[in-house]
Amino acid sequence: xxxxxxxxxxxxxxxxILLAALTGVEYLVAVTVASVFLLVVIALAKAGLVLYYYxxxxxxxxxxxxxxxxxxxxxxxxxxxxLWLFLLSxxxxxxxxxxxxxxxxxxxxxxxxxxxxxxxTAVLLISSFFMNRAETSMEHGDRKGFLIGTAATxxxxxxxxxxxxxxxxxxxxxxxxxPDSGPAGAVFFMLTGMHAFHVFTGVIFLVIVFRNGLxxxxxxxxxxxxxxxxxxxxFVDVVWIFFYPALYLIGTHL
Amino acid sequence: xxxxxxxxxxxxxxxxxxxTLAGAGFVTLIRFLMGLKIWGWDKTTYGFTEPAxxxxxxxxxxxxxxxTRVLDDWLKWAAGKETHERHEDPPGWxxxxxxxxxxxxIGIQYTVTSLILLSVGGLFALIFRTELAASGLQFLxxxxxxxxxxxxxxxxIVSILLxxxxxxxxxxxxxxxxxxxTFPRLNAFSFWIAVPAAVLLLSSLALxxxxxxxxxxxxxxxxxxxxxxxxxxxxxxAGWSSILGALNLLATVLRLRARGMTAFRxxxxxxxxxxxxxxxxxxxxxxxxxxxxxxxxxxxxxxxxDPAKGxxxxxxxxxxWFYSHPAVYVFVLPGLGIISELLPVFAxxxxxxxxxxxxxxxxxxxxxxxxWAHHMFTSGMNEYLRVPFMYSTLLVAVxxxxxxxxxxxxxxxxxxxxxxxxxxxLAGLVVFLLxxxxxxxxxxxxxxxxxxxxxxxxxxFHDTMFGGYVFPFFAALYYWFPKxxxxxxxxxxxxWHFWLMTSGMLxxxxxxxxxxxxxxxxxxxxxxxxxxxxxxxxxxxxxAFAIALSVLIFFVNVYTSLRKGQAATGNVWNSRxxxxxxxxxxxxxxxxxxxxxxxxxxxxxxxxxxxxxxxx
Numbered sequence: 001x002x003x004x005x006x007x008x009x010x011x012x013x014x015x016x017i018l019l020a021a022l023t024g025v026e027y028l029v030a031v032t033v034a035s036v037f038l039l040v041v042i043a044l045a046k047a048g049l050v051l052y053y054y055x056x057x058x059x060x061x062x063x064x065x066x067x068x069x070x071x072x073x074x075x076x077x078x079x080x081x082x083l084w085l086f087l088l089s090x091x092x093x094x095x096x097x098x099x100x101x102x103x104x105x106x107x108x109x110x111x112x113x114x115x116x117x118x119x120x121t122a123v124l125l126i127s128s129f130f131m132n133r134a135e136t137s138m139e140h141g142d143r144k145g146f147l148i149g150t151a152a153t154x155x156x157x158x159x160x161x162x163x164x165x166x167x168x169x170x171x172x173x174x175x176x177x178x179p180d181s182g183p184a185g186a187v188f189f190m191l192t193g194m195h196a197f198h199v200f201t202g203v204i205f206l207v208i209v210f211r212n213g214l215x216x217x218x219x220x221x222x223x224x225x226x227x228x229x230x231x232x233x234x235f236v237d238v239v240w241i242f243f244y245p246a247l248y249l250i251g252t253h254l
Numbered sequence: 255x256x257x258x259x260x261x262x263x264x265x266x267x268x269x270x271x272x273x274t275l276a277g278a279g280f281v282t283l284i285r286f287l288m289g290l291k292i293w294g295w296d297k298t299t300y301g302f303t304e305p306a307x308x309x310x311x312x313x314x315x316x317x318x319x320x321x322t323r324v325l326d327d328w329l330k331w332a333a334g335k336e337t338h339e340r341h342e343d344p345p346g347w348x349x350x351x352x353x354x355x356x357x358x359x360i361g362i363q364y365t366v367t368s369l370i371l372l373s374v375g376g377l378f379a380l381i382f383r384t385e386l387a388a389s390g391l392q393f394l395x396x397x398x399x400x401x402x403x404x405x406x407x408x409x410x411i412v413s414i415l416l417x418x419x420x421x422x423x424x425x426x427x428x429x430x431x432x433x434x435x436t437f438p439r440l441n442a443f444s445f446w447i448a449v450p451a452a453v454l455l456l457s458s459l460a461l462x463x464x465x466x467x468x469x470x471x472x473x474x475x476x477x478x479x480x481x482x483x484x485x486x487x488x489x490x491x492a493g494w495s496s497i498l499g500a501l502n503l504l505a506t507v508l509r510l511r512a513r514g515m516t517a518f519r520x521x522x523x524x525x526x527x528x529x530x531x532x533x534x535x536x537x538x539x540x541x542x543x544x545x546x547x548x549x550x551x552x553x554x555x556x557x558x559x560d561p562a563k564g565x566x567x568x569x570x571x572x573x574x575w576f577y578s579h580p581a582v583y584v585f586v587l588p589g590l591g592i593i594s595e596l597l598p599v600f601a602x603x604x605x606x607x608x609x610x611x612x613x614x615x616x617x618x619x620x621x622x623x624x625x626w627a628h629h630m631f632t633s634g635m636n637e638y639l640r641v642p643f644m645y646s647t648l649l650v651a652v653x654x655x656x657x658x659x660x661x662x663x664x665x666x667x668x669x670x671x672x673x674x675x676x677x678x679x680l681a682g683l684v685v686f687l688l689x690x691x692x693x694x695x696x697x698x699x700x701x702x703x704x705x706x707x708x709x710x711x712x713x714x715f716h717d718t719m720f721g722g723y724v725f726p727f728f729a730a731l732y733y734w735f736p737k738x739x740x741x742x743x744x745x746x747x748x749x750w751h752f753w754l755m756t757s758g759m760l761x762x763x764x765x766x767x768x769x770x771x772x773x774x775x776x777x778x779x780x781x782x783x784x785x786x787x788x789x790x791x792x793x794x795x796x797x798a799f800a801i802a803l804s805v806l807i808f809f810v811n812v813y814t815s816l817r818k819g820q821a822a823t824g825n826v827w828n829s830r831x832x833x834x835x836x837x838x839x840x841x842x843x844x845x846x847x848x849x850x851x852x853x854x855x856x857x858x859x860x861x862x863x864x865x866x867x868x869x870x
Contacts, residue, residue, distance in 0.1 A: 092539040180555030
């Protein structure tokens, strides 16, 4: 699955366009037929695309057990397993939050600002595109492309946080949806809060990688930290792929 | 003394205290600026307010980790600096009190911490057991009784988690022929984060305690004293220890097995460790989440489980038991693995049905994810959930039965030797059978409705924990003690330990089941003398003291054997396992030469067969 650079970059762009189109379809489905089944299918499709094309889950399948165990490549393979096990573990937190959301609110949802919801979703999706671009550039030894892509991702990540915590939260509180107003408020703040915390840690991770990249610590062969930051970032995006419909689209609003 | 005060442990504790005060002070300052209450003295405000204590507790944990220097290498990596690939430990006892990267040192750190917590949790049990020896309240008030009972539960759970982590940490890399775990720094981190967690849990005793039992059900836990928050935070932090340890173990087994060690040639204990780690890795997040939600309900008024606001406490129980039932398989699977590991050694016969035993561990782990709601038959959940969960629970008996069948068939016709470790294995087998047989009445809805809040459950539970964890754990300690120290534990003291513990255990739990069937309710500080249980409770209390005495004998045994025990540097048990093919104690980084797996692990008694061959 190793491609030349321009192919890999245009693949990333195509996947981004597909994801954006699916997000648009998702929104239209929600406002027209409001089919929960379709929304779940679309979310699963989006998550699948990110897992395969952006997070490269197939890399886990590389058989290298006979390789030299002290080599960088073998250790990277082990690190990759460690990271994915962590993501598996973490996804149970988000799964538990979804159970809480549907257990408490069922087929209702809080009344939220739809424009803002779509806007922050778009910001996070675009950040994933740049993250993929940054990682692909590093894989091909293009340090400048990597730095630009990472910087863009950091800015968009901060933009997402500003959108959710800086705009959405005060807006919700202003409209009476406070953390202590009832299950809807509690669920909204808990889900967005937990996700925002993960975005925040992802931004820190990216800042560290950016700084070390600036000092020339990564090369086409040795850049595990870049890959890890990218996979983590995309994972946080996958979580939002499920949280966005769960909070904004599914159910009738209260 | 000066050397001790400058160890990682003492630095960490000092940092934890300072960090807690700094965190609490920070929140207090913010509250002061916002014009909120900053100081007081009632059941949720012990000097500092509740939010200040909670945030302080969290900062204290992070400060502890920073203070022990277990984060140093990661911080260097983040700053773009190189670190040494291998750390050498200082010689002598100092290495056990600071962050070591050697999996054997960490395994011993885990095990000793576990034994300390076992003693603390056992002491709590003795105190309230003594209170129960006669009807009427003698020296405890109900609040303190509840706190001690709750702390007994959670301290024992953390003790067991650390105990299995210790045994797995020590054994798995050696058994699979690895020099260490895949992530040695994460391994050290996983151990050291458990220490401040234990401190937090015990600090709840000084901050008003908590009266909910270790399950922490809301709505009661939403209005319990401040100790509740320390309990939640402590469990949450201890959970990370468990999760990251499991992650490391899975990565180690996946990536660092010796050449030729295919899945079905792994030692059976490694299979058990894998099954356990799958549960710890994933399900533990749910108890952390459920406790976090109650913490936030208390701190920010978020009404997840508050019926007055439209919340639903049953959701908490679903999240909580999704971990806390599989957790009991986390506790017992490594123990059952030890039983399967040691039986062939002492019966001098191949393990019967190796593949089936391997798969049964995974089977128990996977079925274990589908049974949680059997804890909720009486708690008002939807009735249509009862029967499916009854059947899924009864299904657990199938893989467990596979294990028993294998054990009995392994013993059948064997040349059985019974040194102390084997005695503990056999007792574990019998006691776990009692625990297993008393399980189905609790899993069956009709009988559970009667038994649920009685001592029958308490007796059943303690039989499974002793049979599945305590006995195999001590078997492992007696068995691998020579590997770690080069000395053998004294057999005579071992026998005293064994007979006192086994008889005390059987009397205690069988009596618990008996009074439970007769109507003795659990979790209460007092009972009506007219029930006629006074004598039974006295018997149980005496039995509990016998168990405590047996553990004391074990400690004496460890101390004297370390000082002047019989030297044992060779293959003392005549085992085929690779770690016994090299002299004890094991050096740092384990094997000098790599080995290749050339045969089946448990072909005891087959002449000319070998499991591993060391490369020249």
